[in-house]
Structures are given as structure tokens and as C-alpha cells.
Amino acid sequence: MTHQYGSRTAIVVGASLSGLMTALTLSRTGTRVTMLERSANKSRTGAALPVRDGLLERLTGRRQTGGTAVVPSGAQAWADVHAALRATVLTDPRIRLRAPVTVTSVGEDEQSAWARTGTGETLRATLLVGADGHGSVVRPHVSPEAPRATFSGYVIWLGLVGEASIASRPWPCDLAILYEEDYCLNAYYLPGADGSTSPGRRRIGWGWYDAGHNDLLRTSEAVVGDVVRRTLRPERMPDTLFEELADTARRLWPAPWREAILHGLSERAVIGTPIGEYLPNRLATERVCLVGDAAHLPSPMTGSGFAASSEDALALAEALELHGSVSEALRSYESTRLQPARRLVRSGQSFSHSFAPYGAAQ
Ligand SMILES: Cc1cc2nc3c(=O)[nH]c(=O)nc-3n(C[C@H](O)[C@H](O)[C@H](O)COP(=O)(O)OP(=O)(O)OC[C@H]3O[C@@H](n4cnc5c(N)ncnc54)[C@H](O)[C@@H]3O)c2cc1C
CATH class of the missing domain: 3.50.50.60 (FAD/NAD(P)-binding domain)
Structure with missing residues (x-):
């Protein structure tokens, strides 16, 4: 027709x-x-x-x-x-x-x-x-x-924070992709909520790739079998997870990304998205x-x-x-x-x- x-x-x-x-x-x-x-x-x-x-x-x-x-x-x-x-x-x-x-x-x-x-x-x-x-x-x-x-075997912890909330020297470019131990971190500057791109007024976004917490994804039923069911919200994440991620961030990631991540973790403003393909x-x-x-x-x-x-x-x-x-x-x-x-x-x-x-x- x-x-x-x-x-x-x-x-x-x-x-x-x-x-x-x-x-x-x-x-x-x-x-x-x-x-x-x-x-x-x-x-x-x-x-x-x-x-x-x-x-x-x-x-x-x-x-x-x-x-x-x-x-x-x-x-x-x-x-x-x-x-x-x-x-x-x-x-x-x-x-x-x-x-x-x-x-x-x-x-x-x-x-x-x-x-x-x-x-x-x-x-x-x-x-x-x-x-x-x-x-x-x-x-x-x-x-x-x-x-x-199907679930790919890892989660991304995601956060977004105003640059003004952290005291740290800016990274020299807008994007960093860093590998340490079994992790990968993508961190980037985004315009501020008012659209500003001036240093100090931007936002910092970060995505931390982590293949080491699949047990938690399964016990919380964020992943069932080989299927991703949902994103993990902070209220479903145990305190021990926040502490563990903060310890790892202090050890592995450089400023200012480390400060942005620690701020997000302390505010419980982090989500975990299990990745499927x-x-x-x-x-x-x-x-x-x-x-x-x-x-x-x-x-x-x-x-x-x-x-x-x-x-x-x-x-x-x-x-x-x-x-x-x-x-x-x-x-x-x-x-x-x-x-x-x-x-x-x-x-x-x-x-x-x-x-x-x-x-x-x-
Ligand atoms: C953690 C993460 C980071 C990403 N980073 C990037 C990046 O850096 N660069 C990039 O280009 N892309 C990135 N992406 C991918 C990008 O966000 C998506 O490809 C893009 O947004 C398109 O998504 P979508 O609209 O197709 O699906 P979704 O955003 O999943 O939207 C699907 C919509 O359908 C609705 N829906 C679902 N089922 C039903 C139903 N039964 N009835 C009615 N409504 C329904 C949902 O509520 C939702 O609103 C990322 C994705 C994730 C998860």
C-alpha cells in the first residue's frame, strides 16, 4: 500500500x-x-x-x-x-x-x-x-x-559534578581515558548548567568501567542470567561499595578526576549501569x-x-x-x-x- x-x-x-x-x-x-x-x-x-x-x-x-x-x-x-x-x-x-x-x-x-x-x-x-x-x-x-x-561482563559507575564543588587544578585537555589495574576511566569536562565552558564553571562527568562487581549486579538483580535488567541506583548500593570505590579512586586516579569521583561518592550521586551489547x-x-x-x-x-x-x-x-x-x-x-x-x-x-x-x- x-x-x-x-x-x-x-x-x-x-x-x-x-x-x-x-x-x-x-x-x-x-x-x-x-x-x-x-x-x-x-x-x-x-x-x-x-x-x-x-x-x-x-x-x-x-x-x-x-x-x-x-x-x-x-x-x-x-x-x-x-x-x-x-x-x-x-x-x-x-x-x-x-x-x-x-x-x-x-x-x-x-x-x-x-x-x-x-x-x-x-x-x-x-x-x-x-x-x-x-x-x-x-x-x-x-x-x-x-x-x-546480552550482558558484557562489566558495569560503568557514572557521576557528574560541578567543577566549582571541588578544589583542584584543571586537567590540560577536555577528555581523559585512563587505564589502571583492571579499570578504565573516561572523564571529561562538560559545559556548566548555564552553558558556560570557562574553567571553574564547567561540570565534570566520569564513567568508571569495572568488571569486578558482577556478583553485586547479580545479587541486586540488576543483571539476571545474561540480561541487563536495570541500572543500580545509589539507594541499592551498600555503604561498603562506596567506601571501596573511594579507596580505589584515592589510590589510582589523578586530580582533578579523583576529587570529582570522591565528591560524587560522598554525595551518593553515582549510578551503576551494567553494560549490554x-x-x-x-x-x-x-x-x-x-x-x-x-x-x-x-x-x-x-x-x-x-x-x-x-x-x-x-x-x-x-x-x-x-x-x-x-x-x-x-x-x-x-x-x-x-x-x-x-x-x-x-x-x-x-x-x-x-x-x-x-x-x-x-
Ligand atoms: C552509561 C552510558 C554511557 C553512554 N555514553 C555515550 C557516549 O559517550 N557517547 C555516545 O554517543 N553514546 C553514549 N551512550 C549511548 C547513548 O546514550 C544511546 O545510544 C542513545 O542515547 C540512544 O539511546 P536510545 O534512545 O536508543 O535508548 P534509551 O536511552 O534506552 O531509551 C529508550 C526509551 O524507551 C523507553 N521504553 C523502553 N521500553 C518501553 C516500553 N515497553 N514502552 C514505552 N517506552 C519504553 C524507555 O523508558 C526510554 O525512555 C551511552 C550509554 C550509556 C548506557
């Missing part, structure tokens, strides 16, 4: 970064979009995202003018990028964001794709996009033979496709999950603009994005195999 742009509708499951970016590119093609997001609030402490120049213009196809949200380029805090994309989505008359709404299953036939929600509602649209992250409920529909991302064989069916971490889950060590998600959003819209039929467009989207996505995940897997050689078994 072919569709005039004006009559095409889409359901996007998940309204985090890749869902928001995809809703914007779909809207640009004239598609009316309903977004379904299970959580009312979302934040990822400490993670930094590389934002290319002109990202929002590319996604929306419009020049950004005064008064509209801006996504500054360079390394940006996850929460700032999320807030700017969300603000742009909320002002787009073709996009409706519904939250909290949990999608429990999806399906399709020749006429439409559908999502069923936790309250028993069924929504239908011309196409459905799974932007629902590592534990995607859409992925089993697209790839029933390989539905799950997913190498895709497929990205789409006739009416359902995957984008972002639902489609391909690379180790954060690649630093490219966000860029890959924006490429998905752009490629999907381009395919829909080129092809009259949704199934042809989704085939074209898959053929554009599958191999780059596989290369990205493989590059992360080589880091994971050397960093945590025993993987989930450890």
Missing part, C-alpha cells in the same frame, strides 16, 4: 534520544507521530554525548531561530541534549507525546502496524518504530531469533523498524551510540521520502544502516572482550 505523506502515521515506542530524533525526522516528512514513553522522567547522570554542528537543523529540516530550543555542539551532558530535543518535539504540531504509557507488545498486518499498551489499549499506524532501548519490546517482533541484548542481523520488517539502542547496542566505549541513533533517524526519513511504499522504505533503511551498525557494535565488542574476557560468566 502506498501513502501520500499527509496520510502517513507512525507510532514511536520510546521517547528518549533516538525516539525524539526519529519523531522529528518523521514529522519533517509530513508523518503524524504518536510517541509512547513508559517513564514520566528520565535522566542519565554523567554520560556525555558528542553533538555535531547543526544537528537540530538536520533533524527538523528547519533553521533554528531565536526562542526555539538549541542543542549546542561538542560534548554535551545527556540531560541537556534530552531536554532540548524534548522541547522541540513538544512544540511540533505533528507529534503527540504520551507518557507514562508502557507498550507490552507490537504487531502488524498488510494494512497497519500496532502497539498494545499496559492498559489494554491498541493503537494503529502506517508504521511503528521501536526506539525503546536495550531491553526493547519491539526487537523480538523484528528479530525473533535474537531478541535480547547487541549485534543486529535485521532492522526492519514490512511495517516495523528499530532505531537507536533497540536496533544496535554498542559498548559506550565506542562513544558513538548517539551519533548512530541520529543517523538512523535521518536515514529512516530519507528512505520514506524516496519510496512510496512503507515496506520498500524500510528495506532501504535497513540496507543503509545495517552494516554501519554492525561495524560499530563489533568495534565495541573488541573492547569488551579485552576488558572483561570472561564476559557475563565472571
Whole structure:
């Protein structure tokens, strides 16, 4: 079935970064979009995202003018990028964001794709996009033979602190990647909450890769079997863990990163994200496709999950603009994005195999 742009509708499951970016590119093609997001609030402490120049213009196809949200380029805090994309989505008359709404299953036939929600509602649209992250409920529909991302055998402790909260000389460049003993630390400067990039007014983000606490991940059920279930929040972390990480930080990491980590630990402002990976064989069916971490889950060590998600959003819209039929467009989207996505995940897997050689078994 072919569709005039004006009559095409889409359901996007998940309204985090890749869902928001995809809703914007779909809207640009004239598609009316309903977004379904299970959580009312979302934040990822400490993670930094590389934002290319002109990202929002590319996604929306419009020049950004005064008064509209801006996504500054360079390394940006996850929460700032999320807030700017969300603000742009909320002002787009073709996009409706519904939250909290949990999608429990999806399906399709020749006429439409559908999502069923936790309250028993069924929504239908011309196409459905799974932007629902590592534990995607859409992925089993697209790839029933390989539905799950698997735990890679390590956790990342993440924190974010204002530079003004610590007394320490700045690091000479914006990013440090340090290896000591069995650990790896990524630490970086991010603009301050007011956008300032002046020394003393920035924020410091850090991600500490650790393959030595898998027992804790399992006893807390953050990881079950070989599947990542959830992020460890500070209230579920024992005091002994904070003390142990602080002792290790004092011994291994140089200033100012050490001070930033110690401050985060003392404030209990640290989360632990167990890392999973997913190498895709497929990205789409006739009416359902995957984008972002639902489609391909690379180790954060690649630093490219966000860029890959924006490429998905752009490629999907381009395919829909080129092809009259949704199934042809989704085939074209898959053929554009599958191999780059596989290369990205493989590059992360080589880091994971050397960093945590025993993987989930450890
Ligand atoms: C610790 C960490 C560090 C990272 N660092 C970097 C980095 O340095 N550089 C980089 O480029 N990338 C990095 N990434 C990756 C990057 O954040 C992601 O690739 C990018 O944000 C895209 O995520 P997403 O929107 O696809 O998925 P997610 O952020 O997981 O969002 C999925 C959304 O779907 C919702 N959802 C899930 N299931 C349902 C359901 N059933 N019904 C309704 N809603 C649902 C969730 O609530 C969530 O809002 C990092 C990731 C992590 C975990």
C-alpha cells in the first residue's frame, strides 16, 4: 500500500534520544507521530554525548531561530541534549507525546502496524518504530531469533559534578581515558548548567568501567542470567561499595578526576549501569523498524551510540521520502544502516572482550 505523506502515521515506542530524533525526522516528512514513553522522567547522570554542528537543523529540516530550543555542539551532558530535543518535539504540531504509557507488545498486518499498551489499549499506524532501548519490546517482533541484548561482563559507575564543588587544578585537555589495574576511566569536562565552558564553571562527568562487581549486579538483580535488567541506583548500593570505590579512586586516579569521583561518592550521586551489547542481523520488517539502542547496542566505549541513533533517524526519513511504499522504505533503511551498525557494535565488542574476557560468566 502506498501513502501520500499527509496520510502517513507512525507510532514511536520510546521517547528518549533516538525516539525524539526519529519523531522529528518523521514529522519533517509530513508523518503524524504518536510517541509512547513508559517513564514520566528520565535522566542519565554523567554520560556525555558528542553533538555535531547543526544537528537540530538536520533533524527538523528547519533553521533554528531565536526562542526555539538549541542543542549546542561538542560534548554535551545527556540531560541537556534530552531536554532540548524534548522541547522541540513538544512544540511540533505533528507529534503527540504520551507518557507514562508502557507498550507490552507490537504487531502488524498488510494494512497497519500496532502497539498494545499496559492498559489494554491498541493503537494503529502506517508504521511503528521501536526506539525503546536495550531491553526493547519491539526487537523480538523484528528479530525473533535474537531478541535480547546480552550482558558484557562489566558495569560503568557514572557521576557528574560541578567543577566549582571541588578544589583542584584543571586537567590540560577536555577528555581523559585512563587505564589502571583492571579499570578504565573516561572523564571529561562538560559545559556548566548555564552553558558556560570557562574553567571553574564547567561540570565534570566520569564513567568508571569495572568488571569486578558482577556478583553485586547479580545479587541486586540488576543483571539476571545474561540480561541487563536495570541500572543500580545509589539507594541499592551498600555503604561498603562506596567506601571501596573511594579507596580505589584515592589510590589510582589523578586530580582533578579523583576529587570529582570522591565528591560524587560522598554525595551518593553515582549510578551503576551494567553494560549490554547487541549485534543486529535485521532492522526492519514490512511495517516495523528499530532505531537507536533497540536496533544496535554498542559498548559506550565506542562513544558513538548517539551519533548512530541520529543517523538512523535521518536515514529512516530519507528512505520514506524516496519510496512510496512503507515496506520498500524500510528495506532501504535497513540496507543503509545495517552494516554501519554492525561495524560499530563489533568495534565495541573488541573492547569488551579485552576488558572483561570472561564476559557475563565472571
Ligand atoms: C552509561 C552510558 C554511557 C553512554 N555514553 C555515550 C557516549 O559517550 N557517547 C555516545 O554517543 N553514546 C553514549 N551512550 C549511548 C547513548 O546514550 C544511546 O545510544 C542513545 O542515547 C540512544 O539511546 P536510545 O534512545 O536508543 O535508548 P534509551 O536511552 O534506552 O531509551 C529508550 C526509551 O524507551 C523507553 N521504553 C523502553 N521500553 C518501553 C516500553 N515497553 N514502552 C514505552 N517506552 C519504553 C524507555 O523508558 C526510554 O525512555 C551511552 C550509554 C550509556 C548506557
